Amino acid sequence: MENQKSSNKKVLVLVERKREEIAPITFELLNAGKELAVKQEGTLCTAVLGYKLKDILNEIAYFSDETYFIENALLLNFDVDFYVYAFEKLCRTINPSVILMGHTNDNLDLAPRLAFKLDVKLVTDCISLDIEPKNSHLLCTKPIYGGNAVAIFETIKKPHMVTVRPKVFQPIGHNLNKGKIISFDLPLEKSIARTEIIDEFLGQSVNIENADVIVAGGRGIKTIDGIKLLEELIEALKKYFDKVELGGTRPLVQSSLIPRSRQIGQTGEKVNPQLYIAIGISGSSQHLSGVVGSKKIVAVNRDADAPIFDAADYGIVGQYENIIPTLIKKLKELS
Amino acid sequence: MREIKIIVCIKQILDPEGSRSSYRIDVLGKKIIPVGIPPVINPYDENALEAALQLKDNLGVKIVAVNMAERAALPVLRKALSVGVNELVVLEDEKFKDLDSYSTAHVISTAIKRIGEYDIILVGRQAADWDCGQVGLIIAEILQIPSINLAQKVRVEDNSVIVEKLKRNGYEVVKAPVPALITVSNEIGDLRLPSLKAIKEANKKPVTVWNIADLEIDPKNLETRKIYKLSAPPPAFRKCVFIGGQSPQEKGENLAVKLKEEGVI
Numbered sequence: 001m002e003n004q005k006s007s008n009k010k011v012l013v014l015v016e017r018k019r020e021e022i023a024p025i026t027f028e029l030l031n032a033g034k035e036l037a038v039k040q041e042g043t044l045c046t047a048v049l050g051y052k053l054k055d056i057l058n059e060i061a062y063f064s065d066e067t068y069f070i071e072n073a074l075l076l077n078f079d080v081d082f083y084v085y086a087f088e089k090l091c092r093t094i095n096p097s098v099i100l101m102g103h104t105n106d107n108l109d110l111a112p113r114l115a116f117k118l119d120v121k122l123v124t125d126c127i128s129l130d131i132e133p134k135n136s137h138l139l140c141t142k143p144i145y146g147g148n149a150v151a152i153f154e155t156i157k158k159p160h161m162v163t164v165r166p167k168v169f170q171p172i173g174h175n176l177n178k179g180k181i182i183s184f185d186l187p188l189e190k191s192i193a194r195t196e197i198i199d200e201f202l203g204q205s206v207n208i209e210n211a212d213v214i215v216a217g218g219r220g221i222k223t224i225d226g227i228k229l230l231e232e233l234i235e236a237l238k239k240y241f242d243k244v245e246l247g248g249t250r251p252l253v254q255s256s257l258i259p260r261s262r263q264i265g266q267t268g269e270k271v272n273p274q275l276y277i278a279i280g281i282s283g284s285s286q287h288l289s290g291v292v293g294s295k296k297i298v299a300v301n302r303d304a305d306a307p308i309f310d311a312a313d314y315g316i317v318g319q320y321e322n323i324i325p326t327l328i329k330k331l332k333e334l335s
Numbered sequence: 336m337r338e339i340k341i342i343v344c345i346k347q348i349l350d351p352e353g354s355r356s357s358y359r360i361d362v363l364g365k366k367i368i369p370v371g372i373p374p375v376i377n378p379y380d381e382n383a384l385e386a387a388l389q390l391k392d393n394l395g396v397k398i399v400a401v402n403m404a405e406r407a408a409l410p411v412l413r414k415a416l417s418v419g420v421n422e423l424v425v426l427e428d429e430k431f432k433d434l435d436s437y438s439t440a441h442v443i444s445t446a447i448k449r450i451g452e453y454d455i456i457l458v459g460r461q462a463a464d465w466d467c468g469q470v471g472l473i474i475a476e477i478l479q480i481p482s483i484n485l486a487q488k489v490r491v492e493d494n495s496v497i498v499e500k501l502k503r504n505g506y507e508v509v510k511a512p513v514p515a516l517i518t519v520s521n522e523i524g525d526l527r528l529p530s531l532k533a534i535k536e537a538n539k540k541p542v543t544v545w546n547i548a549d550l551e552i553d554p555k556n557l558e559t560r561k562i563y564k565l566s567a568p569p570p571a572f573r574k575c576v577f578i579g580g581q582s583p584q585e586k587g588e589n590l591a592v593k594l595k596e597e598g599v600i
Contacts, residue, residue, distance in 0.1 A: 080484070104503065105484075105485060105501060105502060105503050108484060108485070109472070109484040109485070112436070112468070112469040112472040112473055113472055113473075115469075116437070116472075116473050116477075117476075121435060121436075121437065122436075122469060123467075124466070124467055124468055125466060125468075132563070139563055143568065144464065144465050145349070145351065145358050145367060145464055145465075146351050146463065146466075147568055148353075148355050148357075148568065149360050149565060149567060150566050150567070150568050151465075151565050152562070152563040152564040152565075153561060153562060154562070156561070194481035195481050195482075195483055195509050195510065195515075196509065196510045197507050197508070198497075198508050198509070199508035200502075200506075201505045201506055201507075202505040203504050203505035206504070237600070240600040250521070254521075260522065261503070261504050266466070267520070267521070275594075275599055275600070284352075285568075286351075296599050297573065298594070307354075309575045309577075310575070311573055312573060313574075313575065313576065314575065314576050314577075314578060314590065314594070315575045315577050316577070316583075316586045316587070317577065318586060319583060322582075322583035322587075323583045323590075325584075326584040326585070326586075326588045327588070327590050327591050329587075329588070330590075330591035330592065331591045331600070334591060334595050
């Protein structure tokens with residue numbers, strides 16, 4: 001009896017791929033999932049969808065009890081209709097109690113459709129998860145009103161389905177034992193697709209999520225000269241750190257001063273570098289939600305009342321054009 | 336070429352640009368009480384309106400805006416009419432209060448069926464209050480039409496929509512036959528401003544109001560959001576050390592020294 005009960009409680013993590021590698025959010029999801037699996041005496045499982053998955057499967061099996069995979073050429077790239085179809089079939093077969101997905105552009109497409117098909121409620125962009133002890137509903141914490149309030153949603157019907165905000169949970173460490181790898185055979189027909197991807201334009205590849213230091217600009221940076229000054233600061237910081245990247249807020253992207261792949265905040269990247277230097281950023285809650293995980297935050301802003309200073313460890317009030325050049329000079333001098 | 340009919344879904348929300356003190360949190364009542372901030376059209380839905388108007392700039396297009404609310408803020412919604420929407424349909428009923436994403440999509444898709452023939456449905460990628468990002472795609476599932484998420488550009492060619500769909504790194508060009516639903520991201524551009532003349536003329540444009548009985552929806556089929564707890568966010572989580580100096584230049588130098596002293600660099 002007891003065995004049967006626990007076998008029903010599978011926490012299923014959808015493995016996020018970045019080309020042929022496992023994306024970092026996967027290990028964060030696994031950590032969130034493990035906690036839930038322990039709480040309900042269930043198992044931690046993973047699902048991998050894609051093509052030529054051998055290396056990924058052999059790696060991910062060390063992090064989960066059971067790894068289910070669907071391998072098909074039509075799943076090579078993320079085409080949402082194939083992914084919904086395949087993942088729905090897999091979920092109906094293994095009947096998990098919880099499904100965890102990263103809150104990524106692709107899953108923003110997949111998760112609402114999948115929830116509709118499985119006839120359950122989805123909670124998106126969660127930062128904390130818990131099991132209600134009395135009725136074992138899932139409690140899903142999510143910032144609302146741009147981070148000005150926090151709501152805990154309660155989902156009742158299984159499978160509980162959530163997307164999890166990146167950079168909130170710590171990544172999981174691996175198991176000593178390798179879990180089972182289970183193939184799930186599923187024929188896919190091209191006719192499933194209701195839309196057609198006719199072209200693809202990949203932007204400059206940016207590795208902002210793994211940066212040690214991010215120098216970010218906001219509305220206060222109005223010109224390309226301002227960006228050049230930030231780039232000089234980045235060069236100076238490379239004396240101290242390996243990976244130093246440029247980032248920015250949404251207004252900076254909209255004025256085309258930086259590419260969208262460098263946008264940080266609610267609809268951009270979430271980051272947690274050793275050091276985050278915010279220059280000319282007022283600190284809207286939408287932006288701050290993307291940087292709260294940073295170890296140290298430095299803010300330079302001319303407005304002493306700007307909310308960014310409430311989120312910063314070190315602050316300078318003043319015009320950045322007058323401050324950054326001497327900061328750069330001193331960084332070069334110090335050893 | 337025939338006239339294209341576009342339906343744009345617009346939600347009224349509290350101005351998301353308000354300061355933290357503009358949102359008073361009623362913990363017991365599990366709701367947000369606005370303090371001195373007006374309702375606005377959700378900024379992402381304004382992007383969806385702009386997408387519709389960009390199509391109207393070049394093609395014969397009729398735009399119908401649809402709003403669902405327990406109490407519609409008509410002066411706010413009229414902005415849609417003043418920028419070029421032809422007709423406003425308001426779904427207003429106290430039973431529409433605090434609905435969850437699925438029930439909201441149920442009400443709106445019922446109204447869309449009642450509006451009749453259409454080519455394109457545009458919605459914002461998410462509402463900037465609850466940030467769920469689900470209603471649009473669920474409407475498409477209920478109506479059983481193709482949908483494309485996160486558009487940064489939309490055009491129409493023959494009987495298809497061709498959409499630049501945001502990816503994490505770059506974009507894809509995705510094609511779907513009409514009727515289709517598209518969720519629009521802010522990259523499409525801000526909503527244009529209306530002329531004074533257009534603001535005056537907006538008052539003459541048709542506004543239709545339907546309640547739950549008009550839509551023949553059984554209130555038993557509607558569910559509200561299940562909120563277990565609502566709370567204020569954690570207070571300022573860091574203590575800011577302000578770096579002083581006789582001049583901005585000196586402050587810059589002092590910052591470098593401080594970061595070094597404290598082992599940050």
